[in-house]
Amino acid sequence: MNRLLKHNTTLIKFWCLQGNARLLNSKIPPIPVVKLTDENNLPPQTKINQETIELLERLSLVDFANKRGIERLEDAIKFADLIRGIDTSGVEPMISVLEDRTLYLRDDIVTEGNCRKEVMSNAAVTEEEYFVAPQGNIPLIPRDSLLNDNKSSKQK
Amino acid sequence: MTVIYNGRKYAFAFAITTLFTRRCSFCTTNVSTDSGNFILRKVKPSSSQIARYTNEAIFKNKTRSHWKAVVGLEVHAQITSTSKLFSGAGTEFGAPVNTNVSLFDAAIPGTLPVLNRRCVEAGVLTALALSCRVNPVSVFDRKHYFYADLPAGYQITQHRLPLAQEGELEFHVFIPDVHHKPYIKKSCIKQLQLEQDSGKLLHDEEACRSLVDLSRAGIPLMELVFEPDLEDGEEAAALVKELILILQCLGTCSCKMEEGALRVDANVSVHREGEPLGVRSEVKNIGSIRAVAHAVKYEIDRQVRTLESGGVVVNETRAWDTDSRQTVPMRDKEEKQDYRYMPEPNLPPLRVLLNGQHAIPDIKKDCVNVDCLRRKLPELPRETREKLINQYGISAESAVILVNENNLLKHFYGIMGEKKSRDPKLSTNILIMELLTILNKNKLSLETSPFSSYSLGEVVDLLQSKKVNLVTARKLLQEIVSGNPQSPSEMVEKYGWAQITDSSEIEDVCTAVIEQNPRLVEQFCAGKTKVFNSLVGKVAKITENRANMALVVKVLRDKLSKIQNS
Amino acid sequence: MLSLSIRQISRKLKDGALLPSDVCAACLYQAEKLKTLNMFVRLTKEVAEIQAKEADSRYKNGNIRCLLDGIPVAVKDNYCTLNVETTCSSQMLENFKPQYNATMVQKLQNAGAVLLGKCNMDEFAMGSGTVDSIHGPSKNIWQSGKCATSIEHVHSVKVKCREFYQLSPPSSKGSCSTVEEDDWFIAGGSSGGSAVAVASGTVFAALGSDTGGSTRNPAAYCGVVGLKPSYGLLSRHGLIPLVNSMDVPGILTRTVDDAVTLLNVLAGYDPLDSTTIRDDFIPLDLSQDIDISKMRIGIPQEYHCPGISDEVLETWSEVADILEKAGAEVVSVSMPHTPSSIACYSVLNQCEVASNMARYDGIEFGLRTAENRSTEELYASTRSQGFNEIVRGRILAGNYFLLQRNYSQYFVQALKVRRLIAQDFARVWSSGIDVLLTPTTLTDAPRYSQFISRDNREQCASQDYCTQPANMAGCPAVTIPIKLSKQGLPLSLQLMSQNYRENLLLAIARWIESVVDFPHLELDI
Incomplete structure (x- = not known):
């Protein structure tokens, strides 16, 4: 084992120093083995319209319904489209690698709670024992058209 | 006013609510006058049609049946x-x-x-x-x-x-x-x-x-x-x-x-x-x-x-x-x-054991066993109702009411369980018709009332054996509900509430009432059959409501018909 | 002292040659010395000193808890630590002080380990460089001018590198605390801080997290061992999630042996985490050397992807040679769905992100702006200020894929592709392969300027190529440093084995480690 070690260390050093290109191990593929995505297989690139971005913004509330947001989104969709052409007929979705295992059930006893102080310790605004929220169910104030590059959204 | 869904009666009620578009209440007591006004208001523009729009016509056109x-x-x-x-x-x-x-x-x-x-x-x-x-x-x-x-x-x-x-x-x-x-x-x-x-x-x-x-x-x-x-x-x-x-x-x-x-x-x-x-x-x-x-x-x-x-x-x-x-x-x-x-990624699938299927190794004893639970199912309301109808012979309506009100059901079982010879129909009547009424009158509820099924059972017995009449039974129930600690039998003894069933006694009282109310008798013979109730009432009053009313009615009728025929 | 393994330092502590406080002090000093590498978000100096003192008495009294007792460690800043800020390198949680310890943290504490600090990361673990952090980027200690390496030629290489590359100043992206003249090499991500902390000897072990390679990637760039255990083996309770169905706590150490020590402390069922497996965990024992000639090593063809550097390729080949020469059977295998893994991951990742991030609204915890016109306005304002664009972009995309009209062709399709990838692995294992040998990253550590020239998604897409599939299948994977590149940066390789076969995986890893004898940094003060 030690002999082998010394031998190989020397070999590695040799190769490092020389920086030679050499023949690869036969099992290592010499060239990339990637199935190029068939361009025809891809669905047409999705363009996001005003309605969709407004819907998404309402569902996301990240103030990103602007040009930059749309660009990112369209890019993400384009990348995701790579999987749409894959043949998955007869394949069941795999939600979790633990799908064959079963859910642990705990006993019905009180083991938590009664820790209001801890639960509320990180809340920025509280009112006595309550959390505080503004009034809800008021739709977002309409933003400017999506063509504006909204600089007010944080760029870090 | 409960609204009912059949035929004209409902159409009536329905029409009222449609007409009351701006009124936000279900108050329908002043129905007729207001609806009349409203109809007039509504058809004002087209005066030639006024004649056609009678109350009934409108209601007929707007019958609910097409909605x-x-x-x-x-x-x-x-x-x-x-x-x-x-x-x-x-x-x-x-x-x-x-x-x-x-x-x-x-x-x-x-x-x-x-x-x-x-x-x-x-x-x-x-x-x-x-x-x-x-x-x-x-x-x-x-x-x-x-x-x-x-x-x-x-x-x-x-x-x-x-x-x-x-x-x-x-x-x-x-x-x-x-x-x-x-x-x-x-x-x-x-x-x-x-x-x-x-x-x-x-x-x-x-x-x-x-x-x-x-x-x-x-x-x-x-x-x-x-x-x-x-x-x-x-x-x-x-x-x-x-x-x-x-x-x-x-x-x-x-x-x-x-x-x-x-x-x-x-x-x-x-x-x-x-x-x-x-x-x-x-x-x-x-x-x-x-x-x-x-x-x-x-x-x-x-x-x-x-x-x-x-x-x-x-x-x-x-x-x-x-x-x-x-x-x-x-x-x-x-x-x-x-x-x-x-899908919630933090929760793997929930598996329950069905039909004695073999558990996969991971489950062990933590899994919920459906068959086990099925065996633990208590008697369901539907089954209770069926049992009441089949076993006790009471009506479907009574069964529904008893099962709807768990405390009533408990009393029923208490009464019947103590003595199997008690008449179930009588028992349900006492509970549903009499007891509830008295509780309502006294503004009490079943949950908070402290009496037991024994007392109720006794009342049933007394009624069933005709020892008391219905009026007395009500008095007894009132006492029970008010918290009187005495047993019904004791009360009957003490207050002398036993039913009068002796026919001669009843005869005497009826005769006395007839004699004392010649005018009513005359009216009755003349065809005003409603006054019979007054006569009966008088007998009841004299007997302090203790007479067997069925007997009283029979005796009175006999006597009156004799008088009529004579 | 700092380059010792856990076993070795533990020996010294046991023998009384050192006290835990001494070690702790040395590590704190190292941390201070290497401050510009920005590996820590926060040093928990007081906590560490108290814990070290407690360990001192334990050693004096002979009540040693285990190998880890008194050993300084660090955890990534997405592990909840009781009363110590846990920021996830995001403004959203900048002042968040959890009221509980993550199970992993608690286990370390129970073992007597000394918590030195919270390590820097990409914001909410979204990134593969540890550059997208509100605390500024972390820098790779290799070629940082902070340490020498044991191989002499690297000095000359380094000089050549400095001459060769135009030293362009780093861009304004991210706030560097000190702008050095050199364009430094990235630490990798998203557990970059943890990797540098271990590589630099500041700690003896660190926790990272691994969702698509976030532990293995920085481990590879920083020349340390990065272990991603099987999904379900370690508890995620208290680990602020990125993708719940793929996240695993990652272990970073300088040797495979140390990784085993950590694994033995951390693994096991946790009733607070329903995604941990309930099988009893049998601690690994690698005391017996394995017989490598009995092993079957698989070389998946598809892992040679475009962009892989010649050096990585050579390294891959060399180790394959070494194994073959030792008598192992090295076999070419095919895992045809590998190229789809990244795109598939992008969908699942973004969908989970959209969901997991929905809780950040400022009401119960975290950043809260002064906006109070409506709940919606407050949420939008808080979230746009608290999250960087990467996070926000992923939320939008995730919600897009989860829309009812898109659910089937994106999310469900991705789950199906996930099964295909997992089936690739299953097929390999059932054909008798013990471990797979692949590259970890496509190149050695990139320079910062080069790294930020491509956007976050592109970076992840290429850098995560070889590491991501293991997360899809949930199988354990470990990266070990093999040798140095021409630039004097670490080159590493990855091994993967069947789920819950960490014993086999790490035994083979250890064998390779001993054979290649990677030239670690000189760490002692």
Whole structure:
């Protein structure tokens, strides 16, 4: 084992120093083995319209319904489209690698709670024992058209 | 005034409500005058048609028969458990603000859900009682929307593959004074799912903010989604009543609607017969069984009114306002909502054991065994009713009433259990007709009244053996209800309330009454048969209501007919 | 002292040659010295000193808890630590003080380990460079001018590098605390801080997290051992999630042996995490050397992807040679769905992100702006300020894929592709392969300027290529440093084995480690 070690260390050093290109191990593929995505297989690139971005913004509330947001989104969709052409007929979705295992059930006893102080310790605004929220169910104030590059959204 | 759904009687009531579009009350006492005015107002523009529009004609044209309503209920029942669905926080109602809250319930980052076994068992028991198909594998999903009472921004529920599906609930629709007899209605259950309850918001209008209490957040709920196979508010109310009986019987839900332990949402739509289904609206915030009937009825009427006046029914969520007794639009919680259901990644699939199937190695003894639970099912209300009818021979209506009122049923069993020879029909009459009336009169309730079935049983015995008459029995019940510690037999002894059944005694009294009331006798013989009751009343008064009234009536009639014929 | 393994330092502590406080002091000093590498978000100096003192008494009294007792460690800043800020390198949680310990943290504490600090990361673990952090980027200690390496030629290489590359100043993206003249090499991500902390000898072990390679990637760039255990083996309770169905706590150490020590402390069922497996965990024992000639090593063809550097390729080949020469059977295998893994991951990742991030609204915890016109306005304002664009972009995309109309062709399709990838692995294992040998990253550590020239998504897409599939299948994977590149940066390789076969995986890893004798940094003060 030690002999082998010394031998190989020397070999590695040799190769490092020389920086030679050499023949690869036969099992290592010499060239990339990637199935190029068939361009025809891809669905047409999705363009996001005003309605969709407004819907998404309402569902996301990240103030990103602007040009930059749309660009990112369209890019993400384009990348995701790579999987749409894959043949998955007869394949069941795999939600979790633990799908064959079963859910642990705990006993019905009180083991938590009664820790209001801890639960509320990180809340920025509280009112006595309550959390505080503004009034809800008021739709977002309409933003400017999506063509504006909204600089007010944080760029870090 | 209870509204009834048949023929003209209903059309009448229905017409009134349509005419009262601006009136927000169900007060229908001044019906005739107001409706008359209204009709005049309405047809004013076209005077030539006035003649044609008589009350009856309008009512006939607007008979309800061409409108059909479709009602589907969604019921959220809080599962009775010590701790929450996914966390170990407590669940008792009315706990101080934000105390029954664990870090997970407040959606603190990094916390994870752990499922409570009791909740699964409760769900399975309920599913079995409702003849549902329990799924051997079910999955939890996240339902996403933003609201201040939902700290995680999503609710964990079971959308795609719930705990149970395809069940049915059979129930009697029967309101005394409304229906001749109960009819059986069946509503199918689409699915039964386990899910989290949300927190509570206290709206502070002045300060334009909401105060958030998360004690309720994460409390386990069973959601029961019924198919839209009901037709009116009474059916809806009856369904809820039966469901409550079952859940209370199983012990899986307290069903205290006033505490929010059971919440009913109604999906209502109307359409003309033969036409496609109409747009539905959802009615929430219904706080009692009767409110279910009222709210559904109101919404049906509102939709019909809207459509008949050329309006359009909007797909929206409305709230039942108990004060004004109408449904009002809720602030639109949804707009264009997409809940983006996604499987909950922190919870592997829930497996339950069915039909003695072999457990996969991982399960061991933790798994919920459905067959085991099935064997533990208690006698369900439907079965109780059948037993009452078959075993005791009482009527279907009585069976419905007894089962609806658990305390009454307990008394019934108490009475019959003590002495099998007691007449069940008599016993039910005493309970349903007499006892309840007296309790109402005294403004008492069954739950809080401290008397026992023994006393009631004695009264039954005394009646059955004709030792007392019905009037005396009522007196005895009154004493019992008031808390008189003496037994009924003792009271009869003490106050001398024994029934007079001696025919000669009765003869004497009747003779005396006839003699003392020649004028009434004359009137009777002249054909005014109503005065007979007065004569009977006089006999009753003299005998201090102790005479056997059936005998009295017989004797009096005999005597009077003799007089008539002579 | 700082380059010792855990076993070795533990020996010294046991023998009384050192006290835990001494070690702790040395590590704190090292941390201070290497401050510009920005590996820590926060040093928990007081906590560490208290814990070290407690360990002192334990050692004096002979109540040693285990190998880890008194050993300084660090955890990534997405592990909840009781009363210590846990920021996830995001403004959203900048002042968040959890009221509980993550199970992993608690286990370390129970073992007597000394918590030195919270390590820097990409914001919410979204990134593969540890450059997208509100605390500024972390820098690779290799070629940073902070340490020498044991191989002499690297000095000359380094000089050549400095001459060769135009030293362009780093861009304004991210706030560097000190702008050095050199364009430094990235630490990798998203557990970059943890990797540098271990590589620099500041700690003896660190916790990272691994969702698509976030532990293995920086481990590879920083020349340390990065272990991603099987999904379900370690508890995620208290680990602020990125993708719940793929996240695993990651272990970073300088040797495979140390990784085993950590694993033995951390693994096991946790009733607070329903995604941990309930099988009893049998602690690994690698005391017996394995017989490498009995092993079957698989070389998946598809892992040679475009962009892979010649050096990585050579390294891959060399180790394959070494194994073959030792008698192992090295076999070419095919895992045809490998190229789809990244795109599939992008969908699942973004969907989970959209969901997991929904809780950040400022009401119960975290950043809260002064906006109070409505709940919606408050949420939007808080979230746009608290999250960087990467996070926000992923939320939008995730919600897009989860829309009812898109659910089937994106989310469900991705789950199906996930099964295909997992089936690739299953097929390999059932054909008798013991471990797979692949590259970890496509190149050695990139320079910062080069790294930020491509956007976050592109970076992840290429850098995560070889590491991501293991997360899809949930199988354990470990990266070990093999040799140095021409630039004098570490080159590493990855091994993967069947789920829950960490014993086999790490035994083979250890064998390779001993053979290649990677030239570690000189760490002692």
